[in-house]
Amino acid sequence: MGSEERSSAMSQKISSLSRSNSSSSSKHDSRQDSWEIVEGLRGGFGNVLEPQKQEGFMLKRRKWPMKGWHKRYFFLDKGILKYGKCCADIEKGKLHGCIDVGLSVMAIKKKAKCIDLDAEENIYHLKIKSQELFDEWVSKLRHHRLYRQNEIAMYPNEKSFYYPHYPSPNSPTLAKSAPMRKRQSTVHAVGAFPLSCNSQAKVTAWLQSSDDMDKCSKDLSVCDAYLLELHHLLQCMEILHRTYSAPSIQALQTSTFDSPKKEKRLPRKWRTKNYNKDVKTTLQVPGCMSSGSIRLHASNPNLSTAALGNDKADTESLDSAFDVAKLQEDFCRIATNLHATMKTALSSLTSERERLKQCLDHETCPPTSPQVVGLKNSLSTASEDDSYISDVSDNISMDNFSNGTERERPNSGPVEEGTALCQRRSRLPSPSPNNSTISLWNILRNNIGKDLSKVAMPVQLNEPLNTLQRLCEELEYSELLDRAANTRDPFERMVYVATFVVSGYASSYYRTGGKPFNPVLGETYECDRPDKGFRFVAEQVSHHPPISACHAESKDFVFWQDVRCKNKFWGKSMEIVPVGTTHVTLPEFGDHYEWNKVTSCIHNILSGQRWIEHYGEISIRNSSSDVCQCKVTFVKAKYWNSSVNEVEGTVTDQKGKVVHRLFGKWHEAVFCGDPPSATCIWRANAMPVDHEQYYGFTKFAVELNELDPSLKLLLPPTDTRLRVDQRLLEEGNPEAAEEQKQRIEQLQRERRRILEENNLTHQPNFFRKSKDDTWVSKNTYWELRRTLASPTQILLCCGDCRSTTFHPAQPPL
Numbered sequence: 001m002g003s004e005e006r007s008s009a010m011s012q013k014i015s016s017l018s019r020s021n022s023s024s025s026s027k028h029d030s031r032q033d034s035w036e037i038v039e040g041l042r043g044g045f046g047n048v049l050e051p052q053k054q055e056g057f058m059l060k061r062r063k064w065p066m067k068g069w070h071k072r073y074f075f076l077d078k079g080i081l082k083y084g085k086c087c088a089d090i091e092k093g094k095l096h097g098c099i100d101v102g103l104s105v106m107a108i109k110k111k112a113k114c115i116d117l118d119a120e121e122n123i124y125h126l127k128i129k130s131q132e133l134f135d136e137w138v139s140k141l142r143h144h145r146l147y148r149q150n151e152i153a154m155y156p157n158e159k160s161f162y163y164p165h166y167p168s169p170n171s172p173t174l175a176k177s178a179p180m181r182k183r184q185s186t187v188h189a190v191g192a193f194p195l196s197c198n199s200q201a202k203v204t205a206w207l208q209s210s211d212d213m214d215k216c217s218k219d220l221s222v223c224d225a226y227l228l229e230l231h232h233l234l235q236c237m238e239i240l241h242r243t244y245s246a247p248s249i250q251a252l253q254t255s256t257f258d259s260p261k262k263e264k265r266l267p268r269k270w271r272t273k274n275y276n277k278d279v280k281t282t283l284q285v286p287g288c289m290s291s292g293s294i295r296l297h298a299s300n301p302n303l304s305t306a307a308l309g310n311d312k313a314d315t316e317s318l319d320s321a322f323d324v325a326k327l328q329e330d331f332c333r334i335a336t337n338l339h340a341t342m343k344t345a346l347s348s349l350t351s352e353r354e355r356l357k358q359c360l361d362h363e364t365c366p367p368t369s370p371q372v373v374g375l376k377n378s379l380s381t382a383s384e385d386d387s388y389i390s391d392v393s394d395n396i397s398m399d400n401f402s403n404g405t406e407r408e409r410p411n412s413g414p415v416e417e418g419t420a421l422c423q424r425r426s427r428l429p430s431p432s433p434n435n436s437t438i439s440l441w442n443i444l445r446n447n448i449g450k451d452l453s454k455v456a457m458p459v460q461l462n463e464p465l466n467t468l469q470r471l472c473e474e475l476e477y478s479e480l481l482d483r484a485a486n487t488r489d490p491f492e493r494m495v496y497v498a499t500f501v502v503s504g505y506a507s508s509y510y511r512t513g514g515k516p517f518n519p520v521l522g523e524t525y526e527c528d529r530p531d532k533g534f535r536f537v538a539e540q541v542s543h544h545p546p547i548s549a550c551h552a553e554s555k556d557f558v559f560w561q562d563v564r565c566k567n568k569f570w571g572k573s574m575e576i577v578p579v580g581t582t583h584v585t586l587p588e589f590g591d592h593y594e595w596n597k598v599t600s601c602i603h604n605i606l607s608g609q610r611w612i613e614h615y616g617e618i619s620i621r622n623s624s625s626d627v628c629q630c631k632v633t634f635v636k637a638k639y640w641n642s643s644v645n646e647v648e649g650t651v652t653d654q655k656g657k658v659v660h661r662l663f664g665k666w667h668e669a670v671f672c673g674d675p676p677s678a679t680c681i682w683r684a685n686a687m688p689v690d691h692e693q694y695y696g697f698t699k700f701a702v703e704l705n706e707l708d709p710s711l712k713l714l715l716p717p718t719d720t721r722l723r724v725d726q727r728l729l730e731e732g733n734p735e736a737a738e739e740q741k742q743r744i745e746q747l748q749r750e751r752r753r754i755l756e757e758n759n760l761t762h763q764p765n766f767f768r769k770s771k772d773d774t775w776v777s778k779n780t781y782w783e784l785r786r787t788l789a790s791p792t793q794i795l796l797c798c799g800d801c802r803s804t805t806f807h808p809a810q811p812p813l
Contacts, residue, residue: 035116035449037571038106038142041149048150053077054140055087056133058115061125069127072096076140079148081117081124097122097638101141102148105571107448108138115141116449118571120603121637216348219341226338233331424703428464430732431693432514435460441606444569452567452574453518453546456745459738463514463695464730466720468525468538469704470516471550471563474504476700478534478554480682485556485586490627491659494651497584497593498620498630498662499670499681502647505614505634506684509645509667510696512602512612517726517741519548520748521762525720526781527704534559537781541764543752549767551777558585562767562775563597569605576600581774595620598634613637613644614666628653634666705730714785 054076059069060083074083075090082098084090104119113134115126128134438460447455477500484496519540527536534557538550541562549562561582568575578597585592598616615636621629632649647670649662663678664670671678688699695701707721715722725740755762767775 035107035109037445037448038108038138038145040102041146041153048147050078051140051143051147054137054144055090056137058137059127059129061127074126076101076144079144079151081141081144097124099124100148101145102152104145106141106145107571109449110134116570117141118573120572120608123570123573123575123601216345216352219345219348223338223341223345226334226341229334230331230338233327233334236327425706426688426699426702427690428694428697428702428730430730431690432463432695433460433729433732433734444605447569448571449568452569453565457515459725459729459741460734461514462517462726462729463511463697464517464705464726465697465701466517466519466523466525466705466723466726467546467548467563468519468523468540468550468720469527469701471538471548471561472525472527472536472552472704473507473698473701475532475534475536475552475559476507476685476698477503477682478532478552478557478559481557481559481584481586482533482554485588490589490591490622490625491651491653493586493589493591494593494620494622494628494630495660495662495672495681498632498649498651500584501582501595501618501620502632502649502664502666502670503682503684505666506668507698507701508600508612508614510687510691512610514695517720517723518546519720520744521751522718522765523720523723524716524718524766524781526715526785535782537766537777539764539766541767541775543748543762547775549764549775549777551767551779556586556588558587559583560777572603572605574602574605576602590624591622592624593620593622611644626654628659632662716785 055074057071058074060072062068062070072083073086073090074081075087076082079100079102080098081101082090082095084094084096089095099117099119099122101117101119104117107116107118108114113128113131115124115128115134115137117124117126126137128137435458438458440461443455443457444452480496480500480503484493484500487493487496521540521543523540525536525538529535534552534554536550536552538548541547541549542564545564547562547564550560552559559582562580564579566577566579568577577599581594581596583592583594595618598614598618601613601615602610603613604610613636614634616634618632618634619629620632628651630649630651632647635643635646635648637644645665645667647662647664647666650658651660651662652658660672661674662670662672662681663675667684669683670681672681673679685699688694688697688702691697705721705726707727712722720726723744725737725744728734728737728740754760764775766778766781768778770776
């Protein structure tokens with residue numbers, strides 16, 4: 001069978017299976033003040049007429065700070081929605097964003113006249129003031145979605161529908177662009193090294209006479225095109241999988257899973273002919289995926305399939321296996337070509353590296369520049385190990401930037417004398433459990449647009465850490481604050497503080513597979529780290545809304561914040577919008593830094609490779625001095641650019657003049673200066689071995705819930721480490737953890753009822769409200785812990801979540 005025939009057969013198969021989807025709007029809630037899911041394609045392809053173009057202004061919610069709306073011009077053509085500031089910008093190609101509505105989850109709220117489009121990489125929150133325009137846009141979007149989905153079903157391998165502006169590997173456009181890229185890289189490289197005039201001339205002549213660099217540039221261009229083609233094949237495989245595995249939303253909403261009390265069989269079932277008579281319409285993960293995890297680092301099904309009949313299911317799976325095998329064959333072929341091309345490019349770079357090294361070695365004048373010394377050291381190291389890719393910025397001495405003020409991390413901070421440093425664990429007691437039997441869609445489908453902090457989740461979706469402990473994770477790289485406290489230059493101090501802010505997001509890169517436990521009211525957590533020079537305490541000060549307050553101190557800095565987050569599910573993605581301000585003071589200089597947090601979004605909640613994105617702008621100011629300020633932007637991933645996780649920042653003086661520039665990636669490293677001669681300020685620590693099997697925890701996260709027997713005698717009964725449900729999950733017993741979690745939640749509801757009946761309010765033990773409505777420490781925790789040795793057994797409000805007994809030596813906190 002030829003490739004065209006196979007593609008046609010695949011398309012027919014996808015079309016026949018797509019008839020199982022419903023096109024009518026979701027009827028799970030007919031009230032106009034609730035979100036209504038707009039469903040997708042139903043029936044065969046070929047009958048959807050090309051829709052008319054739609055354009056005009058709509059209100060779009062701001063990306064940051066996720067409040068307020070701005071007016072933007074939208075243009076909808078053949079299922080592709082673009083937007084800019086005005087019509088002229090659209091015509092000139094100055095786009096602010098673009099999404100494929102055929103691949104998005106669409107939800108509408110009629111009363112508020114809101115439209116939400118969740119396309120995994122981007123979420124558009126739209127609002128229209130006029131009811132007539134709202135109805136018109138909803139109608140057009142429905143039509144364009146059906147048209148676009150029809151195209152995808154007809155031409156699953158036609159990549160031009162996805163990215164029509166990208167050339168193929170053999171495109172003449174790509175070939176023409178290679179010399180231009182070469183010239184740009186040549187100019188960029190010439191100015192990269194602060195060499196003498198003689199060295200500058202040598203390097204320039206070397207670059208101009210090099211044929212290998214031209215060839216390498218072309219090879220890398222071809223690699224880029226190969227990578228794009230691989231991306232398209234992955235999309236086709238995902239679309240094929242979705243079509244085979246996804247039941248209609250209407251079938252899901254009337255399934256017996258959602259109504260366990262009803263014993264009646266459904267009158268209509270998805271793929272009715274293939275069902276066994278005794279099988280209920282329950283949602284289960286397909287057999288081929290049953291061993292997988294629905295965590296971030298696993299590839300997950302879209303919506304779980306139900307059990308199918310043996311005879312017809314076998315035939316269907318054979319056809320499906322053929323389709324997937326063809327895509328896998330193409331994928332392997334292109335991957336092989338990519339590998340060969342990259343080896344050629346690496347060979348060219350290795351050759352040119354040797355030529356450059358010889359050029360520098362024969363320099364008559366001594367290379368006094370530290371950048372040149374760093375470069376030569378890098379080249380020397382790279383010549384010894386071909387697997388090492390040198391990074392000039394890592395070899396430039398930090399003393400260059402901070403004028404020798406960088407010091408070793410202090411071994412002790414404000415900790416009690418005689419505190420012994422203990423050997424900390426390097427691995428959790430048990431790996432994360434298999435939660436493939438949990439259907440997220442059944443949990444989340446009725447909560448689109450709602451705050452998920454009020455939605456009960458199975459314990460299998462948790463990680464064995466608490467929100468209070470996650471706050472402590474932001475101090476993993478506290479040495480950056482130590483460096484700031486030992487730096488005289490206020491602009492350089494701001495660089496270290498800004499880098500510390502960025503480093504607090506690094507641990508989230510591998511952590512979208514599970515959510516932290518929600519603290520109960522009055523719960524506390526302490527972390528005393530003599531090795532890092534700080535001690536930390538946190539308390540849950542409010543339950544509705546949930547607010548966590550924390551305070552950390554060392555001899556160099558004081559850190560505090562209160563956090564209240566709103567979590568919302570939009571169909572394919574979940575947004576976490578933090579509210580509050582974080583504070584750091586450096587007593588040595590009297591500095592008081594304040595900053596906000598950015599929005600976080602977890603993409604591909606239900607299917608595909610989950611990944612987390614942070615976007616927005618952080619403004620850092622020193623309220624004690626207006627000498628400098630800093631703005632750090634977490635760049636939102638763009639549909640035309642494959643780069644993700646990028647951060648950009650500037651430190652400016654009173655007049656707004658840029659003194660330092662920052663760039664990098666929040667999960668890898670932050671640099672100061674202009675590439676490629678920039679200085680590396682911070683680089684993330686290496687992940688532990690097998691971290692994917694252990695919730696994606698960093699080494700620091702693994703240590704947070706460790707309970708040493710000697711420490712257990714000193715902790716108050718409200719400490720997170722004494723929570724039974726969290727400890728059971730860490731030890732690999734999710735069934736018992738679920739029982740304890742439900743018990744704790746019920747006890748907390750009863751405590752809340754008692755407080756309300758008696759017209760009482762909870763009073764936090766270690767934090768108080770300040771004049772500006774923020775929570776600050778009473779500075780009593782560590783003093784009580786040190787001085788009180790009475791065996792009095794006093795249980796605080798969250799004592800019910802602990803064991804019913806505790807050691808009498810515990811202090812009466």
